Amino acid sequence: MAVFEYRALTQQGQTTKGVLEGDGERQIRQMLRDQGLSPIEIRALDGSKKSAGQASGRAQQTHQAWFGAKIKVDELALFTRELYTLLDAGIPLNQALKSLAGQAESKTLTRFLSSLHTRVSEGYSLATAMEMAPAKVSHDIIATIQAGEESGHLDKVLSRLADAVEQRDQLNKKMKTALIYPALMVVVAVLIVFFLMVYVVPKVVSVFDNMQQALPPLTQGLLSVSEFVQNQWPLMLVAAVALWLWSIWLMRQAKWRFKVHTLMMNAPGLKRFLIYAATARWARTLGVLLSSGVPIKDALTISAEVMTLDPMKQAVLKMVTQVREGKTVGTAMTDAGFFPPLLLNLVKTGEGKGQLDNMLLKGAKHYELSVETAAATLVSILEPMLIIIMGGVVLTIVLAIMMPIFEMNQMVG
Known part of the structure; x- marks a missing residue:
């Protein structure tokens, strides 16, 4: 078994860090989910590899920049406001995303939100999930969300x-x-x-x-x-x-x-x-x-x-x-x-x-x-x-x- 260091979000949106032992990154993510945590980053303590999700996210972002659809500004504005409202009401992130995916009007937005829900349920951070999504989102949006997750104040950042x-x-x-x-x-x-x-x-x-x-x-x-x-x-x-x-x-x-x-x-x-x-x-x-x-x-x-x-x-x-x-x-x-x-x-x-x-x-x-x-x-x-x-x-x-x-x-x- 290998030793992994992790950063994760609690259900209250606070950042927590720690160390767990497991057979691989996937098992660590499942262990964190069982504890009610949403992983932001997982890496082996030897530093030999970073989160595979982040690397995959960068590759997906390069692919979507050329071939993926782009979320319209008005749809992105509505999604951001509704997600903030749900999180501010105390609803967990993955449930909020599932709810938004079910009420999306366009097919592109539905696929985008469903992808976010799937990735977040697997333990990825919201920023990484957006990088891996099948639709393009501007980098300043992703960077702002990542900063909110890392600071533990995602709901407040989403409001701004x-x-x-x-x-x-x-x-x-x-x-x-x-x-x-x-x-x-x-x-x-x-x-x-x-x-x-x-x-x-x-x-x-x-x-x-x-x-x-x-x-x-x-x-x-x-x-x-x-x-x-x-x-x-x-x-x-x-x-x-x-x-x-x-x-x-x-x-x-x-x-x-x-x-x-x-x-x-x-x-x-x-x-x-x-x-x-x-x-x-x-x-x-x-x-x-x-x-x-x-x-x-x-x-x-x-x-x-x-x-x-x-x-x-x-x-x-x-x-x-x-x-x-x-x-x-x-x-x-x-x-x-x-x-x-x-x-x-x-x-x-x-x-x-x-x-x-x-x-x-x-x-x-x-x-x-x-x-x-x-x-x-x-x-x-x-x-x-x-x-x-x-x-x-x-x-x-x-x-x-x-x-x-x-x-x-x-x-x-």
């Missing part, structure tokens, strides 16, 4: 995490809602112009075919464009799809993606919107990680993953190196060059008072509200611009049709 995920979901929905109308206007405008070019213009302008005089240049140009669209629309469709696929491939190249993101961050009107959105999400993620007990260097590395813009992501990763070298977080953020002044002041104040996590969460709340304002401003600019462009296109088509009629009236007169 639920707030963060719900806020992220609300922000995403507000941003999408703000952009739906401009996107819909663009689609409708393109369809209207295509319809006019293919069906309306040829029939209306065909009445001028028997005229003995040359058509105005604008009308001739419109007819040429209309004829091209009628004859070449399959080629145009193929070209549009090819351009779309090429843009997707291009954005997967780190060099070009960095250039595109840099250009977007410097675009007037878009700059403030993008930076505030990224800053709000990063500050909330880092604040939750720190308040959950994750070390500052690890928290910075994990928080970089929520940055969707490459220049900002690389700047945060550079901050990790600077903090390791002894710089404060506030100084490293100042060197990054894009964080808003208010957040910089909050971070510097928080570091001085030992309340960095609270200040980050306050900053996140402020910039989440600022994102809503910036989104409304962006839409208020886009709407009249799109209307003017659409009106200009329709006016050009109308003029091209009416100009020959005016000339006919002058000839008759």
Whole structure:
């Protein structure tokens, strides 16, 4: 028999450590379950091997990153809040997961929760079970849950995490809602112009075919464009799809993606919107990680993953190196060059008072509200611009049709 050292959670959520003898890790897990404990980590005292569950979890996480489904943010928010509620009511973790799996609405979430229940019942920690799950969950979520399990305050960490995920979901929905109308206007405008070019213009302008005089240049140009669209629309469709696929491939190249993101961050009107959105999400993620007990260097590395813009992501990763070298977080953020002044002041104040996590969460709340304002401003600019462009296109088509009629009236007169 071998000797194993373990860390486990009691039914009250407290962390306990100890040593047991057994034939293998599986037997140790069963022994702990018999005692009402949920294992977090099991390893042989000789240190020759770590928990097989953690290694398997990392392998599963790599696999799911490429092939697995992804849990939607709204589903993750609901799951986190409900799990916190059940644990706060004193229900054991495995029973809570079983209950949530039975009431899940989507098949993906059902498989995900069933997998978590199975793994936790086998003795794995919740964080490890999430790494091994058939659906992808962002690393900052798993790291926060792992910190909660290790600290013995999983329920409290889940409460903070639920707030963060719900806020992220609300922000995403507000941003999408703000952009739906401009996107819909663009689609409708393109369809209207295509319809006019293919069906309306040829029939209306065909009445001028028997005229003995040359058509105005604008009308001739419109007819040429209309004829091209009628004859070449399959080629145009193929070209549009090819351009779309090429843009997707291009954005997967780190060099070009960095250039595109840099250009977007410097675009007037878009700059403030993008930076505030990224800053709000990063500050909330880092604040939750720190308040959950994750070390500052690890928290910075994990928080970089929520940055969707490459220049900002690389700047945060550079901050990790600077903090390791002894710089404060506030100084490293100042060197990054894009964080808003208010957040910089909050971070510097928080570091001085030992309340960095609270200040980050306050900053996140402020910039989440600022994102809503910036989104409304962006839409208020886009709407009249799109209307003017659409009106200009329709006016050009109308003029091209009416100009020959005016000339006919002058000839008759």
